[in-house]
Amino acid sequence: MQPAMMMVVFTVFFGKMAKVSSGDLPYPVFAYLGLVPWTFFATGMANAGNSVVGSERLITKIYFPRLAIPFAAVAAAIVDFLIAFLLLLALMFFYGIQPGMNLLLAPVVFLPIVLTALGVGTMLAALNVAYRDFRYVIPFLTQLWMFATPTVYMQPDAAMRGSFKTLLSLNPLTGLISGFRAACRGGNIDWGQWGLSTALAVVIFVVGCLIFRRMEQNFADII
DSSP: OHHHHHHHHHIIIIIIISOOOOTTSOHHHHHHHHHHHHHHHHHHHHHHHTHHHHTHHHHHHOOOOTTHHHHHHHHHHHHHHHHHHHHHHHHHHHTTOOOOGGGGGHHHHHHHHHHHHHHHHHHHHHHHHHOTTHHHHHHHHHHHHHHTSOSSSOOOGGGGSHHHHHHHHTSHHHHHHHHHHHHHHTOOOOHHHHHHHHHHHHHHHHHHHHHHHHHGGGHHHHO
């Protein structure tokens, strides 16, 4: 229900009061198409970031691959995503929007979002063990990252030029959420932007796992 409630709030303030453009889509559908993948990412990242500290008794008693803890936290968020996705299909049906064959590409487009959540989540999980104040950084990071990503607003054409375009391209969720929205609504996917975002997602995943593996040998002592 979290993305659905957020969709209602943003529809009132952005869609009705601020009159934010949503192209040829009704604003509730446009916002929900962005909030479904974003809510998965934010939930998976936050749960993974706090997962190791929350598994203190398990880590100190037996040995097992520690990466399983943040990975399991992200996997649990996928279940919530699937339920929210069913509500998305119902919402599109209510507004008379036919997804088209591109909907079959949604799992492919969604996979790099999972990798990004795993990469950032595992890195935060390791840092949260060594530096406990990181648990206060995660909510702030989530909120800041959301408004730096075109989830509930369209990417303005003027912003896609010059140095600002470069900054937006460094945010992997910009291309990934745009690709997910296009796949679900039946639009054209910008494969160039999606490919760049996917490459960044893979880098984040690898770096996050390497940092985690380097720090995990001291988890049992520090925690």
